[in-house]
Amino acid sequence: MSTPVKKVPIHLQSSQNRLVIRHGKIVNEDGITEDDIYIEDGFIKQIGRNLIIPGGTRTIDARGKYILPGGIDPHTHFEFEFMGSKSVDDFYQGTKAALAGGTTMIIDFAFPKPGESILDCFYNYRQTADDKVCCDYSLHMCLPHWSEQVKREMEILCKDHGINSFKMFMAYNFMLNDAELYSAFEQCQKLGAVAQVHAENGSIIAKNVERLLAKGIVGPEGHELSRPEEVESEAVNRACVIAKQVDCPLYVVHVMSKQAAEVISLARKNNIQVYGEALVAGLSKDGSHCTHNSFQYSAGHILSPPLRSDPSTPLALLNFLAQDVLQVVGSDNCTFNSKQKELGKDNFSKIPNGVNGVEDRMSVVWEKGVHAGVIDPTRFVAITSTNAAKIFNLYPRKGYIGIGSDADIVIWNPTATRIISAKTHHQAVDFNIFEGLECHGVPEYVIVNGRVVVDEGQLKAVQGFGRFIETAVFPPFVYDPAKVEDLKPQRNGNVDEIQDIREIEKIISEDKICLTPTLPESNIGTPTCKAPRPEGQRNIQDSTFSISEDLDTEHKSCIRVRNPPGGKSSGFW
Numbered sequence: 001m002s003t004p005v006k007k008v009p010i011h012l013q014s015s016q017n018r019l020v021i022r023h024g025k026i027v028n029e030d031g032i033t034e035d036d037i038y039i040e041d042g043f044i045k046q047i048g049r050n051l052i053i054p055g056g057t058r059t060i061d062a063r064g065k066y067i068l069p070g071g072i073d074p075h076t077h078f079e080f081e082f083m084g085s086k087s088v089d090d091f092y093q094g095t096k097a098a099l100a101g102g103t104t105m106i107i108d109f110a111f112p113k114p115g116e117s118i119l120d121c122f123y124n125y126r127q128t129a130d131d132k133v134c135c136d137y138s139l140h141m142c143l144p145h146w147s148e149q150v151k152r153e154m155e156i157l158c159k160d161h162g163i164n165s166f167k168m169f170m171a172y173n174f175m176l177n178d179a180e181l182y183s184a185f186e187q188c189q190k191l192g193a194v195a196q197v198h199a200e201n202g203s204i205i206a207k208n209v210e211r212l213l214a215k216g217i218v219g220p221e222g223h224e225l226s227r228p229e230e231v232e233s234e235a236v237n238r239a240c241v242i243a244k245q246v247d248c249p250l251y252v253v254h255v256m257s258k259q260a261a262e263v264i265s266l267a268r269k270n271n272i273q274v275y276g277e278a279l280v281a282g283l284s285k286d287g288s289h290c291t292h293n294s295f296q297y298s299a300g301h302i303l304s305p306p307l308r309s310d311p312s313t314p315l316a317l318l319n320f321l322a323q324d325v326l327q328v329v330g331s332d333n334c335t336f337n338s339k340q341k342e343l344g345k346d347n348f349s350k351i352p353n354g355v356n357g358v359e360d361r362m363s364v365v366w367e368k369g370v371h372a373g374v375i376d377p378t379r380f381v382a383i384t385s386t387n388a389a390k391i392f393n394l395y396p397r398k399g400y401i402g403i404g405s406d407a408d409i410v411i412w413n414p415t416a417t418r419i420i421s422a423k424t425h426h427q428a429v430d431f432n433i434f435e436g437l438e439c440h441g442v443p444e445y446v447i448v449n450g451r452v453v454v455d456e457g458q459l460k461a462v463q464g465f466g467r468f469i470e471t472a473v474f475p476p477f478v479y480d481p482a483k484v485e486d487l488k489p490q491r492n493g494n495v496d497e498i499q500d501i502r503e504i505e506k507i508i509s510e511d512k513i514c515l516t517p518t519l520p521e522s523n524i525g526t527p528t529c530k531a532p533r534p535e536g537q538r539n540i541q542d543s544t545f546s547i548s549e550d551l552d553t554e555h556k557s558c559i560r561v562r563n564p565p566g567g568k569s570s571g572f573w
């Protein structure tokens with residue numbers, strides 16, 4: 001049952017939501033500046049030197065540290081029912097772990113259960129996730145089959161529910177054939193959505209599995225043997241060819257091999273609009289786990305496409321990221337405990353596919369990329385945050401430190417170190433593929449929507465504090481790249497009118513949400529119609545504050561106000 005929000009005395013109402021970060025180096029994808037940042041009520045209100053700061057504001061001294069846009073992980077599978085198991089990191093524990101590592105937003109994949117419509121799947125994911133998430137989140141919708149109903153409901157999801165990306169599979173027993181992919185891409189293009197593919201040739205994999213098992217190869221080493229590089233690169237090429245026919249922007253999830261990245265490189269040179277996502281696992285690990293004599297260890301590393309046995313792959317993928325052949329690093333966090341992995345003890349094809357990464361993505365990319373000298377901090381920001389924000393139309397609200405952006409910020413200490421271990425991580429899973437890796441670079445403070453949730457290294461995440469963020473169709477970065485420069489917020493100055501704009505946003509979003517009929521309790525729920533916001537303010541810096549015990553009025557969808565008052569500096573609201 002919900003309890004009323006405590007009223008906060010008037011003299012405390014604003015200072016508790018104020019924060020100033022001084023003396024740090026602000027890193028954006030387009031450069032590094034030395035300025036102070038003033039945050040109020042969840043967003044960045046001033047950037048510059050000699051700012052006028054109200055009394056009672058908390059100060060964080062970031063001398064010697066980098067100030068980064070919070071990480072955006074565009075690829076997670078929390079509490080995902082897959083291959084006879086359910087991934088153990090749920091939306092609470094998964095997003096809490098994300099924050100611990102400096103990721104302040106995730107995009108999960110809504111995956112319909114057998115017989116479930118994609119619309120019901122969306123409602124069910126919202127109902128599951130909304131009260132659990134500690135950070136903001138959005139959803140991609142998976143299309144495990146194709147039909148006229150799917151096509152119709154894609155439109156509803158885009159128009160009414162803030163979905164702008166759809167994932168199709170070219171492998172697994174729910175893969176689409178080429179004609180279905182063609183139709184799905186065509187519909188994405190018409191709606192202004194981004195088509196995503198899991199690119200592996202599922203028919204070849206099925207035949208290879210049969211052949212290997214018949215030869216008595218049943219252990220985890222059979223996994224990569226059944227899915228060699230060419231099986232991945234062939235599918236990437238086919239997806240690019242299909243996307244080109246209907247002029248649909250394509251995002252290839254988890255590019256795991258040099259061959260696949262080379263196909264993307266060539267396609268981009270030929271003006272095919274394709275974006276590539278690497279995984280943190282693929283940047284750090286090769287396939288040498290396959291020869292390990294412990295089943296638990298080998299199976300713990302199984303994901304698809306597989307980690308490659310070619311030991312030069314991780315560095316090659318990093319170089320592809322440095323050269324903008326690949327644009328994004330995700331985690332594909334899909335965690336199964338050792339006991340669950342045992343489902344495939346006698347048959348590698350039954351080992352639930354998936355590894356961890358949501359917590360360690362930022363540290364591992366920093367270690368392998370920046371600390372190793374392959375990329376600089378600005379490219380780090382681009383591939384861990386900004387590019388995902390641009391592709392999925394969250395920029396510049398997310399992925400940038402500018403006036404008016406959400407105060408999702410990481411204060412990164414590049415000289416501190418930590419050693420990754422399953423014993424100390426915040427995830428539910430009992431295994432960590434990066435076990436023992438020493439990382440230079442630690443998130444000392446993590447700020448999400450203006451609230452300090454990692455405070456001098458101490459995690460104070462709050463269940464339910466995150467919001468579902470609607471993603472609008474036709475992301476300019478993808479559909480109209482020339483416009484992206486116009487979206488860039490000011491990096492310096494002060495915006496007062498944003499407060500008013502937030503009020504407008506709030507009113508519109510409450511109106512809109514309440515237009516959604518609430519079904520009787522016995523029905524599968526729509527996202528709950530929210531009651532009006534009560535008076536009084538939350539103390540968002542108070543670690544005992546918990547929205548899950550609160551009125552559920554704090555969730556609101558983001559509605560973009562296309563032409564708000566206040567001029568260009570706040571033009572993205």
Ligand SMILES: NC(=O)NCCC(=O)O
Binds near residue numbers: 305
């Ligand atoms: N990648 C993986 O092995 N597991 C998660 C599901 C998927 O993305 O294919």
Ligand SMILES: [Zn+2]
Binds near residue numbers: 075077332334
């Ligand atoms: Zn995945």
